[in-house]
Amino acid sequence: MGDPILSVENIKKSFNGVPILKGVDLCLNKGEIKILIGPSGAGKSTLLQCMNCLVPPDSGKFRLEERTVDITNKRELYVYRQQVGMIFQDFNLFDHLTALDNLTIALRKVKKMGKKEATARALAELSRVGLEEKTHLYPAQLSGGQKQRVAIARALTMDPKVLLLDEPTSALDPEVMGEVIDVIRNLAKRGMTMIMATHQINLIRTLADEILFMESGAVVEQGQPKVLLVPGTRSQGFCDKLDILTGKIK
Amino acid sequence: MIESFNAVKQSLPYLLQGGWITIVIVTGAMIMGFFMGLCMAVGQVYGPSVLKRVIGVYIWFFQGIPTLVLLFLFYFGLFNYIGFNINALAAVTVVLGMTTAAYQANIFKGAILLLPRGQFKAASTMGMSDFQAITGVILPQILRLSIPAWSNEFSIVLKDSALAFVLGVPEIMARAKFIASRTYQYLPLYIIAGLIYFVLTWAGVMGLAKLAKTVRIPGYANKGI
Amino acid sequence: MLSPFYQELVSSLNRGLLMSLYLIIPSAVGGILLGIIVGCFRAFGNTFVRKMCDTYAAIFRGTPLVVQLFILYFGLPNIGICLSSYTAAVLGFVLCSGAYQSEYIRGALLSIKQNQYSAAQALGFSRFQSIVWIIIPQALRKALPGCSNEIIYLIKYSSLAYVVTCMELTGEGKAIATEYFRFTEVFAVIGLYYLLLVSLAILVLKKVEKATLIPGFGQF
Numbered sequence: 001m002g003d004p005i006l007s008v009e010n011i012k013k014s015f016n017g018v019p020i021l022k023g024v025d026l027c028l029n030k031g032e033i034k035i036l037i038g039p040s041g042a043g044k045s046t047l048l049q050c051m052n053c054l055v056p057p058d059s060g061k062f063r064l065e066e067r068t069v070d071i072t073n074k075r076e077l078y079v080y081r082q083q084v085g086m087i088f089q090d091f092n093l094f095d096h097l098t099a100l101d102n103l104t105i106a107l108r109k110v111k112k113m114g115k116k117e118a119t120a121r122a123l124a125e126l127s128r129v130g131l132e133e134k135t136h137l138y139p140a141q142l143s144g145g146q147k148q149r150v151a152i153a154r155a156l157t158m159d160p161k162v163l164l165l166d167e168p169t170s171a172l173d174p175e176v177m178g179e180v181i182d183v184i185r186n187l188a189k190r191g192m193t194m195i196m197a198t199h200q201i202n203l204i205r206t207l208a209d210e211i212l213f214m215e216s217g218a219v220v221e222q223g224q225p226k227v228l229l230v231p232g233t234r235s236q237g238f239c240d241k242l243d244i245l246t247g248k249i250k
Numbered sequence: 251m252i253e254s255f256n257a258v259k260q261s262l263p264y265l266l267q268g269g270w271i272t273i274v275i276v277t278g279a280m281i282m283g284f285f286m287g288l289c290m291a292v293g294q295v296y297g298p299s300v301l302k303r304v305i306g307v308y309i310w311f312f313q314g315i316p317t318l319v320l321l322f323l324f325y326f327g328l329f330n331y332i333g334f335n336i337n338a339l340a341a342v343t344v345v346l347g348m349t350t351a352a353y354q355a356n357i358f359k360g361a362i363l364l365l366p367r368g369q370f371k372a373a374s375t376m377g378m379s380d381f382q383a384i385t386g387v388i389l390p391q392i393l394r395l396s397i398p399a400w401s402n403e404f405s406i407v408l409k410d411s412a413l414a415f416v417l418g419v420p421e422i423m424a425r426a427k428f429i430a431s432r433t434y435q436y437l438p439l440y441i442i443a444g445l446i447y448f449v450l451t452w453a454g455v456m457g458l459a460k461l462a463k464t465v466r467i468p469g470y471a472n473k474g475i
Numbered sequence: 476m477l478s479p480f481y482q483e484l485v486s487s488l489n490r491g492l493l494m495s496l497y498l499i500i501p502s503a504v505g506g507i508l509l510g511i512i513v514g515c516f517r518a519f520g521n522t523f524v525r526k527m528c529d530t531y532a533a534i535f536r537g538t539p540l541v542v543q544l545f546i547l548y549f550g551l552p553n554i555g556i557c558l559s560s561y562t563a564a565v566l567g568f569v570l571c572s573g574a575y576q577s578e579y580i581r582g583a584l585l586s587i588k589q590n591q592y593s594a595a596q597a598l599g600f601s602r603f604q605s606i607v608w609i610i611i612p613q614a615l616r617k618a619l620p621g622c623s624n625e626i627i628y629l630i631k632y633s634s635l636a637y638v639v640t641c642m643e644l645t646g647e648g649k650a651i652a653t654e655y656f657r658f659t660e661v662f663a664v665i666g667l668y669y670l671l672l673v674s675l676a677i678l679v680l681k682k683v684e685k686a687t688l689i690p691g692f693g694q695f
Contacts, residue, residue: 054593074601082599092594096613096689106598109608140691158598314670316634319645319662326652327659405537412539416638423541430549437550444538444546451537 003030004066005193006084006162011050011060013043020046021057022217028162028193033207036197037238038214044197045089047214048164051195052084053077065161082110085160089167091147093139099126099150100135103157111158125153129183145176149183156187163187165196169203201242211235257435258442264429265439268422269446275343275411275421276454280404282347287354291392292384294355295362305355312352317410320345325417338417350407357399361392394465401458405451412447422446484651484661488668491647495672498561498633498643502568503626509569510576510622511615517577518584519606528577535574541635543567548639564636572629579621583614616692623680630673644668 007027013020020043028034036044049055051062053071062069062080069080094102103122107113113121126135129149139147148168155163168184169177181203187194188207198204204211204225211228213221213235221228221235228235290305297305312320325341328334336344365388373383415424426443430436477485516528535543548563558566587610595605637646644665652661 052597054596078599078601081597086594086597088590088594088597090590092590092597094591094594094609094613095691096609096616105608106595106600109604110599138690140689154598310674311666311670314631314673315666316631316645316669318634318637319648319665319669322645322649322652322658323662323666327662331659409539412541413635415541423539423545427545435553437546437553440542440546440550444534444542447539447542448534448537 004028005030005064006051007063008051009061009063011047012058013046013050013055014058020217021050024217024219026051026195026212026219028195030193031191032193032209033188034195034210034212035204035208036195036212036214037199037204037235039238041216042214043217044214045166048086048166048195048197051164052081052086054086078110082158083161085155085158085163087148087151087155087163087165087168090171091139091144091151093142093147093150093154095139098136098138099131099142099146102139102150103154106154107157121157122153125157126150128156128186129153130179143176144172145179148172148180152180152183152187161193163192163194165194165198167197167199169198169200199242201239204239205229213238253433254435254438257429257433258438261425261429261433261439262442265422265425265442265446268420268425269450271339271419271421272408272411272414272447272450275339275346275414275419276404276408278343279346279350279407279411282344283350283354283403283407286347286351288358288389290351290355291358291362294359296380296384309352309355312349317346317349318413318416320349321413321417338414338419342411342414342417342419346407346410349410350403353403353406354400357396357403358392360399361395362388364395365391394462394467397458397462397465401455401462404454404458408451408454409447480655480657484648484664487647487651488644488664491642491644492668492672494641494643494647495633495636498564498568498636498641499630502565502572502633503629505565505569506572506576506625506629507622509573510578510580510625511611513573513577514580514584514614514618515606515611517581532574532577535571536578540567540571540632541638543571544635544639560636560639560641563639564633564641567639568629568633568636571632572625575625575628576622579618579625580614582621583618584610586617587613613692616687616689619684619687623677623684626680627673627676630676631669634669 004027007025009025011021011024011026024043024047026034026047036047038044046055050057050060056071060071062071064080064083069076071077071080093099094105097105100119100122103125104115104118107118107121108115111118123132123135126132129152131146131149131153134142134146134150139150142150148171152168165184169180172180177200181200184194184196184203185207196203196207208225210222211225212219213228213233215234221233229239230236290308293301294305315323321342324345325338329336329341369387369391370383373387374380378386411421412423414421415427418424420428422443426439430439433439513528513532516524517532520528544563544567547558547567548560551558551563591609591613592605595609596602600608633643634645636643637649640646642650648661648665652658655661
């Protein structure tokens with residue numbers, strides 16, 4: 001580790017005068033996985049959406065692979081977004097397109113790839129998430145877990161350098177969470193750089209290189225799991241509550 | 251310019267009086283359409299299959315033929331044929347009423363089908379007769395649900411009423427046409443006529459929106475068809 | 476064999492039907508195109524453009540079509556613009572139908588959830604690309620039932636071309652009816668023509684809706 005891929009500095013955002021993010025600094029190294037935890041309303045989702053400017057931050061500096069990104073320049077922003085993939089809580093597949101076309105449309109329209117090439121690439125990504133049989137189904141015909149896997153495959157077709165995951169499993173039924181978690185674990189194995197907001201306690205324990213505990217718009221604790229997940233820390237207290245919710249501790 | 255202004259100014263009271271006739275036509279047609287439409291909707295949902303088919307044909311007929319043709323057909327043709335002698339004003343009102351009945355039947359039918367099935371059953375289990383269940387439980391609900399679509403239908407009937415001039419009914423359009431042909435101020439007069447219709451439409455739609463607000467029950471807010 | 480009266484009736488009505496189709500088809504196509512453009516402006520335009528387009532739609536939806544046709548055909552010559560009855564009719568139909576169509580398109584565009592736009596943005600689509608490739612295709616599919624309905628209305632309202640002296644189905648029929656003084660039969664037959672036309676159009680439009688059906692967009 002050590003090659004910083006994406007770093008953001010001093011991200012601030014307020015809605016109607018209420019500060020949601022109070023100046024967050026963050027640096028992701030190549031292959032690193034950071035996990036955001038914290039109570040709802042802490043600003044995790046806003047932070048992730050600010051990181052690719054879906055929610056434009058009030059202030060903040062962006063550096064992708066040592067190069068400063070001027071987010072006010074539209075063209076630069078579009079190129080930046082292609083390199084920073086985003087996975088949403090509620091999948092956000094394009095409802096009017098089949099699973100396959102959900103993948104090819106960005107390749108063809110944004111990357112200007114030819115139809116054949118785009119289809120081949122899309123099929124490869126879909127089979128990597130185990131959905132080679134579902135390529136011609138529409139989002140409404142897929143289960144939640146399948147939709148999220150398509151969404152991940154779609155993000156990967158753009159060859160992102162970083163993946164932002166905003167609670168990727170929280171809209172899923174418990175019985176299909178596993179298939180999405182497996183895909184995320186595979187991504188980790190392949191060395192994908194990721195930052196993920198999640199309440200999945202086993203993902204937090206097993207995947208995180210670093211845990212960031214957020215509260216009221218700021219990172220209040222941060223460190224490796226073995227350092228942070230010890231009795232007495234806020235993070236451990238929070239994880240204990242998650243354990244109780246998921247029924248691990250009675 | 252001054253000529254146009256004078257023509258409009260002099261004819262305005264005359265045009266506005268035509269507005270009353272328009273209001274009479276629209277009110278009559280909407281009320282008629284309301285009761286006929288309601289009966290047909292109930293018949294189509296709860297009635298025997300023969301009745302359903304008859305109502306279906308009625309709706310197909312009145313929704314498939316232009317109002318203008320219906321006006322000619324009934325006023326010059328069928329009404330005479332069956333010896334039903336009524337003046338042009340009544341004829342327009344009846345034809346528009348029969349036409350809007352077909353559309354209103356669909357509106358109310360849609361609303362009935364939107365209701366959860368349990369409503370009718372719940373009423374029956376409380377010992378209500380079918381008639382009591384429909385008037386006491388089903389109707390109050392579907393009428394509320396129907397207000398937005400009904401208001402839309404009102405504005406369509408209002409605009410269709412402008413066709414009454416072809417039968418010589420002295421409403422807004424006929425009066426504008428009459429004065430225009432004498433003063434040659436076609437453009438300003440027809441614009442004024444359009445303006446009067448616009449204000450009438452707007453006033454009616456606002457009134458119905460207000461009605462929707464006063465009869466609103468939580469859970470039915472803004473849910474139209 | 477048909478009696479001479481019916482022979483003449485059918486041949487004039489067929490002539491009228493052809494004229495009606497000449498009126499309906501360009502008007503329907505023009506109305507849809509205008510509706511899409513105006514609908515997009517009303518949904519995504521800047522405040523000025525939006526206000527302008529809203530006003531246009533409000534005017535044409537708030538006044539009777541017959542008044543619009545009268546203004547175009549009888550009114551405009553007052554300021555030196557003379558349109559043929561056919562041009563006035565088609566122009567009136569396109570403008571009026573466009574206003575209604577824009578309402579369906581606008582509603583559909585605004586009903587597309589923000590998250591579809593976000594997802595496109597996250598993949599690097601520009602605003603323009605997101606609208607063209609994601610929002611508009613979805614909106615068109617959603618607006619289709621409303622737009623079909625509007626086309627049905629247009630078919631029926633094409634009869635108003637008669638009041639600006641364009642000899643289509645209703646006009647041809649009226650002439651025969653007046654000549655022979657047989658109103659019931661003539662207008663019943665005209666009614667039949669329109670019923671067939673409308674029923675056929677409904678059938679075709681339902682087919683189109685079915686062919687373009689996307690799971691999850693199932694509103695008929």
